[in-house]
Amino acid sequence: xxxxxxxxxxxxxxxxxxxxxxxxxxxxxxxxxxxxxxxxxxxxxxxxxxxxxxxxxxxxxxxxxxxxxxxxxxxxxxxxxxxxxxxxxxxxxxxxxxxxxxxxxxxxxxxxxxxxxxxxxxxxxxxxxxxxxxxxxxxxxxxxxxxxxxxxxxxxxxxxxxxxxxxxxxxxxxxxxxxxxxxxxxxxxxxxxxxxxxxxxxxxxxxxxxxxxxxxxxxxxxxxxxxxxxxxxxxxxxxxxxxxxxxxxxxxxxxxxxxxxxxxxxxxxxxxxxxxxxxxxxxxxxxxxxxxxxxxxxxxxxxxxxxxxxxxxxxxxxxxxxxxxxxxxxxxxxxxxxxxxxxxxxxxxxxxxxxxxxxxxxx
Amino acid sequence: xxxxxxxxxxxxxxxxxxxxxxxxxxxxxxxxxxxxxxxxxxxxxxxxxxxxxxxxxxxxxxxxxxxxxxxxxxxxxxxxxxxxxxxxxxxxxxxxxxxxxxxxxxxxxxxxxxxxxxxxxxxxxxxxxxxxxxxxxxxxxxxxxxxxxxxxxxxxxxxxxxxxxxxxxxxxxxxxxxxxxxxxxxxxxxxxxxxxxxxxxxxxxxxxxxxxxxxxxxxxxxxxxxxxxxxxxxxxxxxxxxxxxxxxxxxxxxxxxxxxxxxxxxxxxxxxxxxxxxxxxxxxxxxxxxxxxxxxxxxxxxxxxxxxxxxxxxxxxxxxxxxxxxxxxxxxxxxxxxxxxxxxxxxxxxxxxxxxxxxxxxx
Numbered sequence: 001x002x003x004x005x006x007x008x009x010x011x012x013x014x015x016x017x018x019x020x021x022x023x024x025x026x027x028x029x030x031x032x033x034x035x036x037x038x039x040x041x042x043x044x045x046x047x048x049x050x051x052x053x054x055x056x057x058x059x060x061x062x063x064x065x066x067x068x069x070x071x072x073x074x075x076x077x078x079x080x081x082x083x084x085x086x087x088x089x090x091x092x093x094x095x096x097x098x099x100x101x102x103x104x105x106x107x108x109x110x111x112x113x114x115x116x117x118x119x120x121x122x123x124x125x126x127x128x129x130x131x132x133x134x135x136x137x138x139x140x141x142x143x144x145x146x147x148x149x150x151x152x153x154x155x156x157x158x159x160x161x162x163x164x165x166x167x168x169x170x171x172x173x174x175x176x177x178x179x180x181x182x183x184x185x186x187x188x189x190x191x192x193x194x195x196x197x198x199x200x201x202x203x204x205x206x207x208x209x210x211x212x213x214x215x216x217x218x219x220x221x222x223x224x225x226x227x228x229x230x231x232x233x234x235x236x237x238x239x240x241x242x243x244x245x246x247x248x249x250x251x252x253x254x255x256x257x258x259x260x261x262x263x264x265x266x267x268x269x270x271x272x273x274x275x276x277x278x279x280x281x282x283x284x285x286x287x288x289x290x291x292x293x294x295x296x297x298x299x300x301x302x303x304x305x306x307x308x309x310x311x312x313x314x315x316x317x318x319x320x321x322x323x324x325x326x327x328x329x330x331x332x333x334x335x336x337x338x339x340x341x342x343x344x345x346x347x348x349x350x351x352x353x354x355x356x357x358x359x360x361x362x363x
Numbered sequence: 364x365x366x367x368x369x370x371x372x373x374x375x376x377x378x379x380x381x382x383x384x385x386x387x388x389x390x391x392x393x394x395x396x397x398x399x400x401x402x403x404x405x406x407x408x409x410x411x412x413x414x415x416x417x418x419x420x421x422x423x424x425x426x427x428x429x430x431x432x433x434x435x436x437x438x439x440x441x442x443x444x445x446x447x448x449x450x451x452x453x454x455x456x457x458x459x460x461x462x463x464x465x466x467x468x469x470x471x472x473x474x475x476x477x478x479x480x481x482x483x484x485x486x487x488x489x490x491x492x493x494x495x496x497x498x499x500x501x502x503x504x505x506x507x508x509x510x511x512x513x514x515x516x517x518x519x520x521x522x523x524x525x526x527x528x529x530x531x532x533x534x535x536x537x538x539x540x541x542x543x544x545x546x547x548x549x550x551x552x553x554x555x556x557x558x559x560x561x562x563x564x565x566x567x568x569x570x571x572x573x574x575x576x577x578x579x580x581x582x583x584x585x586x587x588x589x590x591x592x593x594x595x596x597x598x599x600x601x602x603x604x605x606x607x608x609x610x611x612x613x614x615x616x617x618x619x620x621x622x623x624x625x626x627x628x629x630x631x632x633x634x635x636x637x638x639x640x641x642x643x644x645x646x647x648x649x650x651x652x653x654x655x656x657x658x659x660x661x662x663x664x665x666x667x668x669x670x671x672x673x674x675x676x677x678x679x680x681x682x683x684x685x686x687x688x689x690x691x692x693x694x695x696x697x698x699x700x701x702x703x704x705x706x707x708x709x710x711x712x713x714x715x716x717x718x719x720x721x722x723x724x725x726x
Contacts, residue, residue, distance in 0.1 A: 073629075073656045080626045094657070102626050104659030263443045263465050266436075293436045294457070296467030 001063035003088040005042055007081050007099060013044055013055035014075045016201055016224065020053050021046035021071040033071035034114040037061050037090065045117050046071055051195045052117045052227040053202075066111035069095065077104055119225040120218045123209035125184035127164060129221055133203040135166040135177035136196050138326040138353050143193040144170035151233040154190035157217070159183045159210070167238060168193070173319045174238055174356040175326070183210055189217055190231040199226060242344065242356055243336035248306035250280055251348070254327035257285075257320075260298045264289045265317035267296040273360055276317040280335070281310040289317070311335045313343065313359040323355035364426035366451040368405055370444050370462060376407055376418035377438045379564055379587065383416050384409035384434040396434035397477040400424050400453065408480050409434055414558045415480045415590040416565075429474035432458065440467055482588040483581045486572035488547035490527060492584055496566040498529040498540035499559050501689040501716050506556040507533035514596040517553035520580070522546045522573070530601060531556070536682045537601055537719040538689075546573055552580055553594040562589060605707065605719055606699035611669035613643055614711070617690035620648075620683075623661045627652045628680035630659040636723055639680040643698070644673040652680070674698045676706065677723040686718035 017033060025031050036043040040061055045054040067090055078086065083100035090096075095106045136155060144152035158165040164183055167176040189212065191199075202224040209220040219226045261276055268274045268289040279286040283304045288297040313335065324331065327347035334344045345355040380396060388394050399406040403424055408417040430453055441449065446462035458469045499518060507515035521528040527546055530539040552575065554562075565587040572583040582589045624639055631637045631652040642649040646667045651660040676698065687694065690710035697707045708718040 070656060076629050077626075077659075080629055082622065082626065101663065102623070102659070102661040104627075104630055104657060106657040107655075259445065260465070263440075263445065264467075266439050266443055267467055267469075292470075293433060294467060294469040296440075296465070298465040300464065 001037055001065055001090045002061075003037055003042055003090070004060040005057055005086050005088070007078070007084055007086050009057050010042070010086055011078050011081075013057055013223070014078050016198075017044050017046050017053050017055050018071050018075040019201070020048050020051050020198055022048055023072040029113050029115055031070060031072070032068040032109060032114040033074060034111055034117075035067045035069060035090075035095075036111075037063060037065050037067075039064065045114075047115045047117055050192055050229050051198050052115075052119070052225075053198070054117065054119055054225040056223045056225075065090065067095065068109040068111050068114040069106060070109075074106065077106065117227070119220075119227060120211045120213065123211040123218065123220055125159065125210040125212075126207045127179075127181060127183045127210065129203045129206055129208045131179055131181060132164075132208055133200055135164065135179055135352070136200055138177045139166045139168040139175040140193050140196050141322045141325065142168040142170060142173050142175040142355070145193075149233070150231055151190055151235050154192050154231045154235075155196050156188060156190050156235045158188050159185040159212075161186060167235070169236060169238055171236075172316070172358050173323060174241075175323065176238075176354050178352050178354070185210060185212055187212055188235070190233065190235055191217060191228050192231055195228045199228060202226065241342065242354075243342055246306075246334035246336050246344070247309045248280055248304065248311045249332050249334040250285060250302040250304050251330055251332045252285070252300060252302045253329065254324045254331040254347070256300055257331070257333075258324040260287055260300055261317050261320050261324075264296045264298050265321075267291045267294055268317055273316040274318050275314050275360055276320070277312065277314045279310070279312045280304060282307070314362045315343075315357060315359050319357050323357050326353055326355075364400055364428055364453045365424075366400055366405055366453070367423040368420055368449050368451070370441070370447055370449050372420050373405070373449055374441050374444075376420055376586070377441050379561075380407050380409050380416050380418050381434050381438040382564070383411050383414050383561055385411055386435040392476050392478055394433060394435070395431040395472060395477040396437060397474055397480075398430045398432060398453075398458075399474075400426060400428050400430075402427065408477075410478045410480055413555055413592050414561050415478075415482070415588075416561070417480065417482055417588040419586045419588075428453065430458065431472040431474050431477040432469055433472075437469065440469065480590070482583075482590060483574045483576065486574040486581065486583055488522065488573040488575075489570045490542075490544060490546045490573065492566045492569050492571045494542055494544060495527075495571055496563055498527070498542055498715070499563055501540045502529045502531040502538040503556055503559050504685045504688065505531040505533060505536050505538040505718070508556075512596070513594055514553055514598050517555050517594045517598075518559050519551060519553050519598045521551050522548040522575075524549060530598070532599060532601055534599075535679070535721050536686060537604075538686065539601075539717050541715050541717070548573060548575055550575055551598070553596065553598055554580060554591050555594055558591045562591060565589065604705065605717075606705055609669075609697035609699050609707070610672045611643055611667065611674045612695050612697040613648060613665040613667050614693055614695045615648070615663060615665045616692065617687045617694040617710070619663055620694070620696075621687040623650055623663055624680050624683050624687075627659045627661050628684075630654045630657055631680055636679040637681050638677050638723055639683070640675065640677050642673070642675045643667060645670070677725045678706075678720060679723060682720050686720050689716055689718075 042057045042059040081099035087098045156167040162182045164179040211218040264287045269291040276289045329349040347353040405420045405422040444462035450461045452459040519530040525545045527542040574581040627650045632654040639652045692712035695709045710716040
């Protein structure tokens with residue numbers, strides 16, 4: 001059986017599939033990539049148990065059949081191929097890959113050794129890929145990385161008829177991104193943050209088809225199909241903890257604040273939550289930090305609302321900087337009061353984004 | 364005491380000094396950077412015991428004095444400074460650094476806590492910095508990284524009246540770079556390969572002043588002074604092992620050979636020296652490799668001398684690729700015979716460079 005495919009499209013698809021397929025696994029079948037040759041198509045698929053992925057490429061294919069190969073070896077070879085096109089000649093036991101003057105013969109394994117993956121034939125919902133990508137990218141930093149209750153390591157997707165919202169929190173900070181656009185689905189699901197990363201890598205222009213079934217969210221977009229296993233558990237009732245009243249708020253460019261906090265935080269004590277102190281008074285924000293090597297400070301002029309009050313709060317500088325990163329232009333930071341009562345960041349250029357950071361307890 | 368200096372020149376100098384000063388050390392004095400304020404100059408110095416470094420910067424300085432500070436903390440702060448200029452106000456115990464709206468106060472330590480470094484006042488020799496840089500860069504890959512006799516982890520510098528040569532070998536491959544230019548010195552010295560890396564970072568245009576004394580090579584160039592501790596031991600008599608006769612040689616672009624070997628070697632067994640086989644016959648070079656995942660091959664047309672013979676040899680592909688990397692254009696590869704007799708690579712565009720690779724024993 002003979003397949004002719006462009007090197008670039010094969011390498012691009014493999015790069016995304018190979019990231020997911022583990023290069024080592026206690027289950028050797030899991031490190032295999034399944035190759036299906038169909039009329040005018042080459043289909044690559046693999047899984048890491050949390051994410052199944054399938055890539056469909058247009059190819060000049062004669063015949064049809066199914067094979068499996070060690071994913072990372074195939075990936076290395078394809079990336080190194082010298083020519084613009086790749087010819088693959090497949091037999092039951094061997095795949096000969098030729099490109100330019102280079103030829104290699106790779107051992108094949110029976111397709112039945114690879115995991116059996118099932119992707120839905122049709123999809124009940126859909127959303128614009130750029131919007132979904134922006135929503136997930138904006139909030140995923142707020143998910144916990146480890147040592148936390150499982151749901152904190154996920155991103156919640158609230159899929160409604162007329163609204164879609166992505167939310168992440170680790171209990172110390174929270175971010176959500178609210179779209180006034182529905183998906184045709186009606187459900188709240190929690191996707192592991194690491195699976196969100198893999199989904200983001202395939203999202204491009206156009207529509208994403210979505211389908212919910214049997215504990216997984218299936219996505220189809222631009223030649224890629226993914227099944228994302230959902231997390232069990234109850235996501236915290238986050239709206240309850242967002243304060244209603246803010247006696248003081250300030251407006252300034254997100255980048256100015258992020259850069260100033262980064263500089264000042266160089267002196268902060270890493271073993272004391274990278275603490276920086278913010279002091280707002282008379283239209284000026286003063287940022288200070290102190291640690292074993294010394295003390296630093298920086299002042300920024302801001303537009304202040306609630307000028308009859310002053311605010312003095314301490315934050316983990318890393319959380320503050322993370323909250324500012326998705327915002328491009330001006331932001332408003334709203335302070336709900338003293339000590340450990342949450343502060344809220346709004347992106348004035350993109351009101352869909354909201355971040356909340358809980359200040360450090362200082363007394 | 365007050366010093367005004369440009370942020371860029373301070374950050375550039377610190378980047379080079381900070382690389383050498385260890386951020387942690389069982390000897391706490393070693394992680395200090397010494398700061399000397401002199402008339403119109405700021406002098407930074409530090410050491411890792413193998414390399415002493417001193418950087419002299421033009422600065423607007425009032426007063427004079429010596430201080431010490433934890434190098435990596437000072438480095439982090441300077442890199443983050445927002446302005447184009449830096450003002451440093453120094454007292455016995457504190458340095459206040461200001462730039463733009465940002466101010467920080469850093470604890471100082473007595474200068475006597477930092478290592479005492481002595482750099483020569485005058486230098487007996489010199490050489491063009493670009494030539495020395497090219498010579499050291501071209502050969503240092505051939506030095507051993509670990510688990511070898513000490514001298515194999517060094518680069519030998521043969522300093523003569525009318526010639527200068529840099530040589531490195533790990534016993535399996537060798538590289539030298541031969542300059543028909545003297546230094547005014549007359550000695551053979553061995554510099555640790557890691558110290559060579561630090562020297563390469565300060566070499567730029569112009570002359571390098573050189574001085575040999577008390578087991579160290581001192582270098583002065585473009586505001587930087589370095590003392591490089593020399594290695595004891597006898598460097599192998601490498602010229603003896605370079606073969607005199609080569610029945611077959613081939614000429615081809617270095618990049619074509621390196622790329623083809625890289626591609627074919629993807630199938631080579633990492634546990635069997637990344638073996639690739641080269642077969643030269645009738646103006647064609649065939650490269651093959653075989654491993655547990657399969658077999659690959661590539662053929663390249665070459666200009667062959669000694670066409671009545673054919674050559675079949677095996678190499679560690681990594682050593683072959685390393686030997687080709689310093690060469691830009693065409694290279695000649697000369698084969699001295701069969702099995703483990705060395706092959707030699709000459710860069711036709713730069714005859715100063717020679718590399719030797721010992722083939723793998725295959726019987």
